Amino acid sequence: MSATAFISTTIPYVNAQPHLGHAFEYVQTDSFARHMMRQRDVFFLSGSDENSLKNVLAAQREGIATQQLVDRNVRYFERLIEALGIGVDHFIRTSVSAEHIAGATEIWKRLEARGDIYSKDYEGLYCVGCEQFYAPAELVDGKCPEHLTVPEMISEQNLFFRLSRYAEPLLAELESGRMRVFPESRLNEVTSFIRSGLDDISISRSVERARGWGIPVPDSDSDSQVMYVWIDALTNYVNALGWTRDTENYRRFWVDTDKRVHVMGKGVLRFHAVYWPAMLLSAGLPLPTEVVVHGYITSAGQKLSKSLGNAVDPMDLVERYGQDAVRYLLLADFSPFGDGDFSEERLVSRYNTDLANGLGNLVSRITAMTVRYRDGALPASGALDAPETALVEQALTSTAESLSAMDRYDHREALARVWDLVRKANAYVDERAPWHLARSAEQGDTEAARSLDTVLHQTYLVVRRLGVLLRPFVPDASARILTALNEDPQLQEKDLSADPSGRRIEKAPPLFPKLEVA
Structure with a gap:
């Protein structure tokens, strides 16, 4: 297998502007993609689901054409992706993409052709919001x-897919681990659903x-039918790679890769x-x-939703608090798998405590002290004593545990382990008190001078490592940290062994200015 990976968000309906739940999925998936990039070439896909009845009804309420509505609204999603620093490789639009x-x-x-489509009369309870029949x-x-x-009772003749034929093959994929579901509770949900008996599903309207x-529907006998929106939409994942033309992208990132990842909310797990696998x-x-x-981002325990009228505008949050604050809150504060309540007060508190006071203060200290005590030239390190050894051990432990958590798609755990290192580094500086060492060195204490060099050098190494570790989560901040150290903003983990002695450093500007609830 080639060292590649495919990863996708779902493609949301564009009947209205995006809410914070969309931002959560974008930021999550972006962090996973950037983590994979450490070892793989990654194709990161997102897009818009434009062929739904929800979009039609929204356009009718506004008195405009459906195409006009989706053309307008998709731009809101594209602007949010840009504002959040989401590194998508392709954005597919299902109403206009010929592919x-x-x-x-x-x-x-x-x-x-497989004999898996047939026609029958059907009656069922249909929720337009979900675009789904419910028992x-x-x-x-x-x-x-x-x-x-309350769902609407629908009676009509539709085309059906023989989903029931694929219960055993699906269970085989899941139980063998060839198709994995994170977290395990969702895997159990899926397998229980399949074992309860799969009914054939309506796939046209x-x-x-x-x-x-x-x-x-591609059949002259069915010209009164269109594809059910989910059947159309799910195919976007391979369509974006050009599978019908057997393109290089399709081969590299779908056929020949061992990592094809879909990220989604719990409400569309069954699909x-x-x-989709069937x-x-x-x-x-x-x-x-x-x-x-x-899970879902909630407000007062209720899911954020355009239709429920409690949506939080993520563009407004980015404009008022910045990309770093929004990305950091979503990844550090919210469970990757469960529901969590949002508040602006929490956003500001986490940003000020962790980024401004914790990480920002650490970067400011090391750069300012290097300028003040060594005229901006990073000294070589002396021998490591117990405090330095403990700091190095924490750096290696935090790195291993953070990367392992991201392998499990647990961004909150990954950031918690990174912040173990931030706290340890700040505590190390306080313990070693380089300002006291500098005073003693000025009085001719050569041992204090060597210890000061060691503190500056070892703290620099930690900050450099933090700049690399944080790239999947706050990529702009990561680049600013590495730039403040006069390092390449795209520095890779394999380069962390390079000796930076002699590197010229200037005092870093405030990387994370304090915020107040706006």
């Missing part, structure tokens, strides 16, 4: 569990109910861990290797 439409059509044809037992007090609205919007099995394409499932 996507061709790929969705070809996968449909493959499912049909009565899945409702909560007769309402959709996601949107808290009438043109009338779809209001003429969507990708047509990604059951429906479609791939039917079409004869490789399956994802890892499905990473996050």
